[in-house]
Amino acid sequence: MILVDTSVIIDFLRNRQNAKVEVFDDVMESKIPWGISEFVYQEVLQGARDEKEFGKLREYFDTVPVYFLKYGKVSFERAAMLNLRCRSAGVTVRSTVDLLIAETAIENEVFLLHNDSDFTYMAGVLSELRLYKERIT
Numbered sequence: 001m002i003l004v005d006t007s008v009i010i011d012f013l014r015n016r017q018n019a020k021v022e023v024f025d026d027v028m029e030s031k032i033p034w035g036i037s038e039f040v041y042q043e044v045l046q047g048a049r050d051e052k053e054f055g056k057l058r059e060y061f062d063t064v065p066v067y068f069l070k071y072g073k074v075s076f077e078r079a080a081m082l083n084l085r086c087r088s089a090g091v092t093v094r095s096t097v098d099l100l101i102a103e104t105a106i107e108n109e110v111f112l113l114h115n116d117s118d119f120t121y122m123a124g125v126l127s128e129l130r131l132y133k134e135r136i137t
Helices: 006-013 019-029 038-046 051-061 073-088 096-107 117-125
Strands: 002-004 034-037 111-113
Touching: 002 019, 002 096, 006 019, 006 038, 019 034, 019 111, 034 038, 034 096, 038 051, 038 096, 073 096, 073 117, 096 111, 096 117
Parallel strands: 002 034, 002 111
Antiparallel strands: none
8 A cells, every 4th residue: 555645646647757656657557556645635636726627636536545644633743743753863854744644654554655855854764654666567
């Protein structure tokens, strides 16, 4: 199971070719289960240029599984603790949403496919954050 971050979804939807989009293409072609988090869903919809595009995105993502935080208020505390652990190790995470996406991946025990250096730095500190980076051959 793979949680795909906004950074990959946006590049994919805009037909931008890069290594992470190629990995995502492999995931889909190989029918590896994947989904997005509730935060990725909001970020993608937020990027719509107009109501027509918003509707198309909403319709497309109605077919995609969504991973949610599992523990209510405690999940937010845990995400804040991820930030504290990173800061203590000298890693500054620039986005609260990235912390919530990381916590979602951790709680759901799924790999995270991203194209955002913050996640790479976070994974260097947080052993429980598993990143998906393999090309399927």
